Amino acid sequence: MVQAYILIQTEVGKARDVAAAIVDVPGVAKVDAVTGPYDVVVLTEAQTVDELGKMVVSKVQAVPGITRTLTCSVVHL
Numbered sequence: 057m058v059q060a061y062i063l064i065q066t067e068v069g070k071a072r073d074v075a076a077a078i079v080d081v082p083g084v085a086k087v088d089a090v091t092g093p094y095d096v097v098v099l100t101e102a103q104t105v106d107e108l109g110k111m112v113v114s115k116v117q118a119v120p121g122i123t124r125t126l127t128c129s130v131v132h133l
Contacts (some may be wrong), residue, residue, distance in 0.1 A: 057101055057102075057103065058101070058102050058103070058104060058105055058107075058108050058129070058130075059085075059099065059100065059101050059129075059130040060099075060100050060108055060112075060127050060128060060129045060130060061097055061098065061099055061100075061127075061128045061130070062097070062098040062100060062112060062116060062125055062126070062127050062128075063094040063096075063097055063125065063126040063127075063128065064078075064094060064095060064096040064097070064098065064116075064122055064124070064125050064126075065093070065094055065095055065122070065123050065124040065125075066095040066096060066121050066122055066123060067121050067122075067123055070095075070120075070121030070122075071089050071095040071096055072089065073120075073121050074095070074096050074119055074120075074121045074122055075087050075088075075089050075096050077119045077120075077121075078096070078098055078116060078119055081111065081115045081116060082111070082115075083100050083101055083102050083107075083108075083111045083115075084098055084099070084100055085099045085100060085101050086098070086099040087099075094126075098116070100112075100116075105129075108127075108129075112125065112127055
């Protein structure tokens with residue numbers, strides 16, 4: 057299992073709409089609205105890195121109101 061956090065910047069006033077749309081995407085484990093340079097943080101899970109990448113590009117980045125994403129893979133040290 058591959059996990060990653062996706063840090064999302066949204067258009068002004070769109071964080072709630074983005075979070076509500078992403079919560080239903082398959083592979084999304086948790087969605088939180090946050091303060092700071094990012095507006096929404098999403099914990100995702102997939103079987104492979106390729107599946108994770110496809111989910112980010114085709115599902116998450118397609119949500120209206122998102123201006124930028126940063127994907128941070130989870131590593132087990």
